Amino acid sequence: xxVPDPGNPPKTGLVVVAAALVDRDGRLLVQQRPExxxxxxxxxxxxxxxxxxxxxxxxxxRELAEELxxxxxxxxxxxxxxxxxxxxxRHLLLLLYVxxxxxxxxxxxxxxxxxxxxxxxxxGLAMPPADKPLIGLLEALV
Numbered sequence: 001x002x003v004p005d006p007g008n009p010p011k012t013g014l015v016v017v018a019a020a021l022v023d024r025d026g027r028l029l030v031q032q033r034p035e036x037x038x039x040x041x042x043x044x045x046x047x048x049x050x051x052x053x054x055x056x057x058x059x060x061x062r063e064l065a066e067e068l069x070x071x072x073x074x075x076x077x078x079x080x081x082x083x084x085x086x087x088x089x090r091h092l093l094l095l096l097y098v099x100x101x102x103x104x105x106x107x108x109x110x111x112x113x114x115x116x117x118x119x120x121x122x123x124g125l126a127m128p129p130a131d132k133p134l135i136g137l138l139e140a141l142v
Contacts, residue, residue, distance in 0.1 A: 012089075012090045012091070013091045013092075013093065014087060014092050014093070015056065015093050016047060016049055016092060016093070016094045016095070017047045017048070017050055017057075017059050017060040017063065017094075017095045017096075017097065018046060018047030018060070018095070018096050018097070018131075019047055019060055019064060019072075019077070019096070019097050019098075020045055020080065020096060020097070020138055020141075020142070021046070021070075021099050021100075021102065021106065022098060022099070022100045022142055023116060025116075026118065026119075026142050027117055028045075028116070028117055028118075028119060028122070028142065029045075029106055029115070029116055030043040030044060030045060030046075030117060030127075031044060031045075031067070031068075031110075031111035031112075031114050031115075032111055032113040032115075033111065033112070034111060034112045035112070039128050041126065042126050042127055042128050043115070043122075043125040043126060043127050044127060044128055044131055045096065045131065046063065046064060046067050046068055046106075047063050047064070047067075048063040048066075058074075060072070060077060060097060061073075061077075064099075064102070067108075067109055067111065068106040068108075068109065069105075070102040070103060070104040071102060071103040072101075072102045072103075073101075076099050076100070076101045077097040077098075077099055078097060079097055080097055080134075080137065080138070080141060081096050081134055081138075082094060082095050082096065083131070083134055084130075085129055085130040092130055094130045094131070098142075119135065119138050119142050122135045122138070122139075123135060
């Protein structure tokens, strides 16, 4: 995780939301970033950018519907942890929610692949830098 340089503040901020979908066996869903996107091939938690005027929860519900085709109620999103990192010249704030209940079967609409993994298996996956510090917290939560 990179630390912002106080003498050179980030030009913009980027708020991103993600979900740790947990199945009945205690496994987490991760998706692989497709070719053509930054960080292609890396595994990440499903989610995306918070658009202007959206709450983080509304954005995550929208992103999960778009990316996975699942419906989630706001009451089923439990705030879990966050990460703060530099992404180029922007400051990234990643808000991670845990979700154990949704409607539908996840399908990779905007990812190369989906995988259900145990929290400890996340350590062996290539993941974006902002996601890595969240693994230990998820391991304790799940």
